[in-house]
Amino acid sequence: MGDYARLSKEEQEQYHNTLVLLTQVVPELASSIDLENNVIEGGTAALRANTEAWKENAMAQAYQDQLTAMYQSYSSVLIEAEENSIGLTRAQYELEAANQKYDDTIARMNELWAEASEEADRQYKEYGILSDATAFLSQEYYDLQNSLSDVGDEIYTAQKSVEAYQKAIDEDAEAVAAAEAEIELAEEAVRNL
Numbered sequence: 001m002g003d004y005a006r007l008s009k010e011e012q013e014q015y016h017n018t019l020v021l022l023t024q025v026v027p028e029l030a031s032s033i034d035l036e037n038n039v040i041e042g043g044t045a046a047l048r049a050n051t052e053a054w055k056e057n058a059m060a061q062a063y064q065d066q067l068t069a070m071y072q073s074y075s076s077v078l079i080e081a082e083e084n085s086i087g088l089t090r091a092q093y094e095l096e097a098a099n100q101k102y103d104d105t106i107a108r109m110n111e112l113w114a115e116a117s118e119e120a121d122r123q124y125k126e127y128g129i130l131s132d133a134t135a136f137l138s139q140e141y142y143d144l145q146n147s148l149s150d151v152g153d154e155i156y157t158a159q160k161s162v163e164a165y166q167k168a169i170d171e172d173a174e175a176v177a178a179a180e181a182e183i184e185l186a187e188e189a190v191r192n193l
Contacts, residue, residue, distance in 0.1 A: 004038050004039070019033050019035055019038060028054050028057075029050055029051065032046060032047060032050055033047075070179070071183065074179040074180070074183055077179050081173070085169060087161075087165045087168075092162055095155065095158035095159055095162055098154040098155040105144050112141040112144070116134070116135075116136035117136075120132065120136055
């Protein structure tokens with residue numbers, strides 16, 4: 001930067017302002033710059049060395065910040081994947097329960113039909129009157145029959161939920177792989193530096 005004493009008043013003011021700006025932009029350099037006397041401890045060579053060290057540290061910090069951001073993003077992707085996995089398990093249990101409810105309803109309806117058929121047979125044997133088994137069905141049978149559409153809706157809803165969670169899990173797997181590849185490249189770049 002030259003000899004301060006040989007500079008014109010205007011150049012000295014510019015020199016002083018440059019030193020002030022340096023201490024503001026790179027606070028780590030403030031200990032090496034005497035603003036009252038407009039002197040750089042160790043001269044401009046020391047300033048250049050300090051500036052280079054600051055630049056290297058700043059770059060290392062920038063890489064670290066970028067890696068940290070990538071790790072946070074990766075963490076978010078992993079958490080979402082785990083939440084979707086838990087949701088899929090819950091949806092599968094709901095589907096299983098709805099299917100079991102349907103099977104139980106059909107089984108009970110078959111029991112009631114068998115009882116109605118036995119009663120129709122007994123009536124025929126005892127009185128000689130031929131009757132259809134439907135005449136001996138209880139209200140429970142009809143209630144169960146009516147509930148089948150609701151159970152079918154439960155099965156449909158649970159199946160759609162399972163499919164949605166499975167799709168999300170597949171997408172999560174792609175996002176995890178992409179995040180891992182991005183982190184790998186960034187880590188490789190940092191290692192190469």
